[in-house]
Amino acid sequence: AVVFHNVDDLPQDTQYDFIVAGGGTGGSLVATRLAENPNWKVLVIEAGGSNEDFWQTRVPAFWPMLWKTPMDWNYTTVPQPGLNNRAVDYPRGKVLGGCSSHNAMIYTRGAKSEWDRYAELGGNDGLKWDNVLPLLMKAEKWSQAPGGLSDAGHYDPAFHGTHGELAVSAPYSEHPFNDMLMQSSQELSDEFPFNQDWNDGTPVGTAWDEFTIDAHGQRSNAATAFLSQTGNNVHVLLSTYVTRVVPATSGGTDFRVVEVGTEAGGELKQIVAHKEVIVSGGIFGTPQILLHSGIGNGEELEAAGVPTLVENPSVGKNLSDQVTVFVSFSTSIDDTVYALYSLFLSLTSRRSSFDQDSAFEQWNTTGTGPLAKPFPLNHMSFIRLPDDAPPFSEEGFPDPTTGEDASHVEFTFFQIGAPDPDAGAANATIQIYLSNIHPISRGSVTISNSNPFEHAAVDPGILSNPADMSILREGFRSLRRLFAAPVFQGSVFGSVIPPENVTSNEDLEDFLRSATSSWLHGVGSASMSPKGAKWGVVDPDFRVKGTTGLRVVDASVIPFAPSAHTQAPTYGFAELASLLIAQAYA
């Protein structure tokens, strides 16, 4: 790609076939795929800078350091009634590669039944698991992590590609907890079975982590894997905001023009796409661009001072967001924690023996060591609550999942923090992120004025539906059941966060409201729906309803959150969109 930093530097004689608004996860992929046709000229417009200007993006363990930096949009939600009115941080990547440049690199595709439901809900058979899996595998380059620890048995090669662009690997560290967790999956195999590969369409169980990390121990993202490989038929314009898409003719609904600028009150310019504009601003940026363009709920647009051009009340609604809570248990297992985490995540650590400089040297020279992974422990569990669990039996909530292959909650085994005697803690703690990954709650992205440079108001509606609270609460009880497995007797004791005496529904729910936040996997704010449906923002071919020349390709079109973290699903949707766009001009 050829990179520009100022709209005035774009060559005057270039006519762009496609303009992609947002060079993030979905946008970088779709631009790359379209540019495989050498006759097409593609312009990518990105509000942030180049990923290459942030070398820290390459170091897997440095991902938490990228929050609240110039490469983070640094959103904060509106106060969340489900969280005792707390407002919580919501990072989003403002850089080439978008969130794939600063996420935790976990690579999970979700369940077969979820993709099949997307196909049904979106009215698009291309989204069926059997159709998306080959696209994801074709784009994948499975890589053995450096350092000599074999990944055999930690994944199923039948479900991974080896000749694509996006590097995926399963780096891990040796630690006693690995064997214990494996044994627990035998002892309690009904609730916590071993799963050899969470990416085979049946993610339920305890599995070894897989990450978008390459054979050199470096992050692989949408910018490094895809966009940077393109030739000079791709132009990338950095540090430039798409403020609106604009009708090509006054009063029309053909939105093949983008308006760009760099700051409120500054000069705005327009650039024409000869074939299409593709909005890929992510779950907050995309509805923001559509709303400022006059595509949205007419009453809300009028209140914000934006004239309505296409009435569509679904824009910015249906935001579906997984939620997470940090919990810990007292343990006598060796700690894994690195000082880095205590520094950047404010977790308690007294591990003075950890030398960050030599860890960096090790990563820099060999791609191995503690910095070559996003966090110290090596597994996650996707867990289905039992059929007779209280949310479904006593409380009568419907099962929110799409089938037996999908999970309700997820345990991310994060690290084991060293004992902190000063704080009166004699034992280390094993620290886990417990997440409800199938939220029923829905939130919104709204604008309150016509300034496109101002952040939209973000309301993920965390724990606003009582079913979500009930499932998260039972997820914690499930975690307590896991640590009651025989293998953990004598080495994992009671919970520390929340304290062991927090057992009643009421006390657990009080804790959860005080400690839960977003798992940063929002989807659905410009949801796909069948053609002619009374809801939804894009048609099955990703075209914005009621418009021509305009599509959306990013996580905002995904109708509901999957049993997965959302980068691989975003790539899956973007691969399909690329095929459909190319076919439209074949």
Ligand SMILES: Cc1cc2nc3c(=O)[nH]c(=O)nc-3n(C[C@H](O)[C@H](O)[C@H](O)COP(=O)(O)OP(=O)(O)OC[C@H]3O[C@@H](n4cnc5c(N)ncnc54)[C@H](O)[C@@H]3O)c2cc1C
């Ligand atoms: C901290 C964090 C950790 C995460 N960890 C994981 C993980 O481990 N595994 C996983 O699978 N998922 C993870 N996710 C989620 C996942 O990365 C995202 O769901 C996914 O990358 C979203 O892709 P996208 O294309 O929708 O949006 P993005 O990747 O956010 O791309 C949107 C792009 O558009 C740009 N943009 C926005 N507005 C404008 C505008 N007006 N003009 C120009 N450009 C604009 C943005 O700067 C950005 O580059 C994480 C997310 C975060 C924030």
